Amino acid sequence: xxxxxxxxxxxxxxxxxxxxxxxxxxxxxxxxxxxxxxxxxxxxxxxxxxxxxxxxxxxxxxxxxxxxxxxxxxxxxxxxxxxxxxxxxxxxxxxxxxxxxxxxxxxxxxxxxxxxxxxxxxxxxxxxxxxxxxxxxxxxxxxxxxxxxxxxxxxxxxxxxxxxxxxxxxxxxxxxxxxxxxxxxxxxxxxxxxxxxxxxxxxxxxxxxxxxxxxxxxxxxxxxxxxxxxxxxxxxxxxxxxxxxxxxxxxxxxxxxxxxxxxxxxxxxxxxxxxxxxxxxxxxxxxxxxxxxxxxxxxxxxxxxxxxxxxxxxxxxxxxxxxxxxxxxxxxxxxxxxxxxxxxxxxxxxxxxxxxxxxxxxxxxxxxxxxxxxxxxxxxxxxxxxxxxxxxxxxxxxxxxxxxxxxxxxxxxxxxxxxxxxxxxxxxxxxxxxxxxxxxxxxxxxxxxxxxxxxxxxxxxxxxxxxxxxxxxxxxxxxxxxxxxxxxxxxxxxxxxxxxxxxxxxxxxxxxxxxxxxxxxxxxxxxxxxxxxxxxxxxxxxxxxxxxxxxxxxxxxxxxxxxxxxxxxxxxxxxxxxxxxxxxxxxxxxxxxxxxxxxxxxxxxxxxxxxxxxxxxxxxxxxxxxxxxxxxxxxxxxxxxxxxxxxxxxxxxxxxxxxxxxxxxxxxxxxxxxxxxxxxxxxxxxxxxxxxxxxxxxxxxxxxxxx
Numbered sequence: 199x200x201x202x203x204x205x206x207x208x209x210x211x212x213x214x215x216x217x218x219x220x221x222x223x224x225x226x227x228x229x230x231x232x233x234x235x236x237x238x239x240x241x242x243x244x245x246x247x248x249x250x251x252x253x254x255x256x257x258x259x260x261x262x263x264x265x266x267x268x269x270x271x272x273x274x275x276x277x278x279x280x281x282x283x284x285x286x287x288x289x290x291x292x293x294x295x296x297x298x299x300x301x302x303x304x305x306x307x308x309x310x311x312x313x314x315x316x317x318x319x320x321x322x323x324x325x326x327x328x329x330x331x332x333x334x335x336x337x338x339x340x341x342x343x344x345x346x347x348x349x350x351x352x353x354x355x356x357x358x359x360x361x362x363x364x365x366x367x368x369x370x371x372x373x374x375x376x377x378x379x380x381x382x383x384x385x386x387x388x389x390x391x392x393x394x395x396x397x398x399x400x401x402x403x404x405x406x407x408x409x410x411x412x413x414x415x416x417x418x419x420x421x422x423x424x425x426x427x428x429x430x431x432x433x434x435x436x437x438x439x440x441x442x443x444x445x446x447x448x449x450x451x452x453x454x455x456x457x458x459x460x461x462x463x464x465x466x467x468x469x470x471x472x473x474x475x476x477x478x479x480x481x482x483x484x485x486x487x488x489x490x491x492x493x494x495x496x497x498x499x500x501x502x503x504x505x506x507x508x509x510x511x512x513x514x515x516x517x518x519x520x521x522x523x524x525x526x527x528x529x530x531x532x533x534x535x536x537x538x539x540x541x542x543x544x545x546x547x548x549x550x551x552x553x554x555x556x557x558x559x560x561x562x563x564x565x566x567x568x569x570x571x572x573x574x575x576x577x578x579x580x581x582x583x584x585x586x587x588x589x590x591x592x593x594x595x596x597x598x599x600x601x602x603x604x605x606x607x608x609x610x611x612x613x614x615x616x617x618x619x620x621x622x623x624x625x626x627x628x629x630x631x632x633x634x635x636x637x638x639x640x641x642x643x644x645x646x647x648x649x650x651x652x653x654x655x656x657x658x659x660x661x662x663x664x665x666x667x668x669x670x671x672x673x674x675x676x677x678x679x680x681x682x683x684x685x686x687x688x689x690x691x692x693x694x695x696x697x698x699x700x701x702x703x704x705x706x707x708x709x710x711x712x713x714x715x716x717x718x719x720x721x722x723x724x725x726x727x728x729x730x731x732x733x734x735x736x737x738x739x740x741x742x743x744x745x746x747x748x749x750x751x752x753x754x755x756x757x758x759x760x761x762x763x764x765x766x767x768x769x770x771x772x773x774x775x776x777x778x779x780x781x782x783x784x785x786x787x788x789x790x791x792x793x794x795x796x797x798x799x800x801x802x803x804x805x806x807x808x809x810x811x812x813x814x815x816x817x818x819x820x821x822x823x824x825x826x827x828x829x830x831x832x833x834x835x836x837x838x839x840x841x842x843x844x845x846x847x848x849x850x851x852x853x854x855x856x857x858x859x860x861x862x863x864x865x866x867x868x869x870x871x872x873x874x875x876x877x878x879x880x881x882x883x884x885x886x887x888x889x890x891x892x893x894x895x896x897x898x899x900x901x902x903x904x905x
Contacts, residue, residue, distance in 0.1 A: 212362030250303020367567020377589030440516025
């Protein structure tokens with residue numbers, strides 16, 4: 199297809215700058231916020247260099263597929279044909295010959311801040327080392343890894359060669375992204391209040407303790423007087439039939455929010471259309487597609503986890519609802535950016551509904567970015583680009599915010615005291631790997647550090663400002679407990695295996711390309727899960743993460759999945775599952791006998807577990823529940839029946855074949871021998887004999903016994 203991809207002016211400028219930078223320095227990064235269409239910069243590169251392979255790397259195949267769909271929608275079906283796509287996880291486990299065969303003309307690192315992950319980063323380094331002369335284009339909404347000691351990936355990967363950089367505030371100022379109407383509120387505050395009550399009760403200083411309790415009581419009254427979410431949604435959702443993204447932090451959290459839908463939204467629409475998607479969920483693509491296609495006169499809500507945090511953009515979104523359990527700047531801006539997109543003509547609405555008061559301050563950072571962008575544009579003589587100077591913020595909990603700020607100021611002295619103790623420990627020992635039982639000058643420093651980690655990781659309610667997080671990181675704070683390191687390593691390798699092979703049926707002796715014994719780790723987890731005294735070692739969250747990857751926990755399920763994979767291969771190669779009973783695969787799996795057992799199980803002859811889902815899966819790959827001999831008999835009967843209908847008899851020579859080449863004469867002769875008791879033949883079942891007689895077979899003489 200001959201098509202010229204037209205970029206938005208801001209992206210065209212970035213593209214031209216990136217081309218020049220790549221031709222000189224060999225690398226260029228483009229840092230534009232979510233919703234500005236930066237993936238089209240990479241597609242423009244592919245369009246203008248059709249004679250070269252564009253090696254495109256991304257965190258997930260889903261992100262890339264959605265970007266291609268958006269491109270096709272914007273260009274009436276155009277998609278580059280010279281892109282060699284690969285996920286970072288797959289790249290991590292590819293061998294040298296595979297990398298040598300790519301032979302790219304350009305390398306695109308999409309969401310390049312993700313290259314800082316330990317294992318993914320190794321794969322990227324191998325690729326770049328194999329092609330040191332190939333230009334690299336990086337695309338991301340951020341170059342900073344906030345949870346990884348604030349590493350700057352633009353410096354690490356691109357040596358600071360940034361072709362274009364724009365933050366969310368500047369994009370709103372320049373009207374590239376429309377300014378939203380931003381509504382602040384809270385929910386689920388009872389647990390939050392209980393947490394702060396305990397915090398106030400535990401204050402060491404009696405004056406601080408009493409003052410904080412007074413403020414907390416005022417805060418409790420202010421929250422009780424605030425409008426409920428049903429009132430807030432009905433007041434501010436103007437597009438009653440619009441599409442809204444509802445961001446949740448986990449599957450459990452999503453299910454919790456789903457339970458409130460009737461209470462919160464039926465005042466707008468008694469029958470809202472509800473959709474759910476989350477990362478690696480099998481029906482996600484279908485639900486997502488249905489949501490995008492829904493043009494009904496109903497309120498449309500897409501409850502989502504992880505999937506839409508980065509790289510995925512949806513047209514015609516009226517707004518987003520952020521039920522935030524995180525203060526991560528990256529995720530916050532990604533979620534906010536889902537409501538904003540270049541080319542929109544209608545201002546979106548953003549509901550920032552948080553369950554901890556600290557998150558109420560995030561929006562202030564966006565306004566600061568806007569103020570800085572305005573000042574910079576003026577200094578550069580580009581005041582004509584200044585379209586928006588602010589956006590509407592409707593603070594439904596202003597009194598609560600002010601009281602919470604006062605409460606925090608009252609308790610800050612306590613946090614600072616612990617911080618100084620931690621700082622002293624770090625100065626003396628060079629780390630903060632402290633047992634929870636450790637005390638320093640009557641301060642339970644070990645317990646305090648443990649609590650900060652749990653707050654930061656979202657395991658308990660609490661607050662940590664960005665400044666406090668940064669101060670702790672400067673003295674060596676590691677947010678993930680060291681005991682979780684083996685788990686995270688194993689999980690990352692499991693994800694890579696799933697990405698490559700499509701399942702988690704890891705052979706017990708499997709070792710990943712970097713030497714990790716993934717097969718042994720999977721076997722160990724199954725052992726722990728089956729041991730009633732140890733299964734508590736696998737938390738519900740860890741089990742959920744593995745289940746999303748397709749983990750098979752018991753040996754019976756594992757056996758079925760292993761045999762099913764071989765059956766699927768056989769079907770693809772042969773077009774059927776007419777597997778001889780003695781057939782054994784190259785992997786040593788007795789597929790023939792397993793197929794026979796499945797047929798027996800279907801008839802209830804043995805105790806092999808065969809539920810409706812497994813029956814359906816087998817039927818999708820051609821399973822016929824009669825055995826191979828029954829199928830062959832039915833084939834012969836069908837041919838005989840057709841012959842009889844055409845000729846009114848079955849008087850044929852034993853050498854006769856049908857037009858399709860079926861040896862009908864020989865087959866009929868064989869049936870006669872079986873019916874007449876010929877030596878060595880299995881007697882013909884009476885019901886089969888009756889069926890043959892109904893189409894005119896003549897058995898010929900007396901029954902033969904041991905003839």
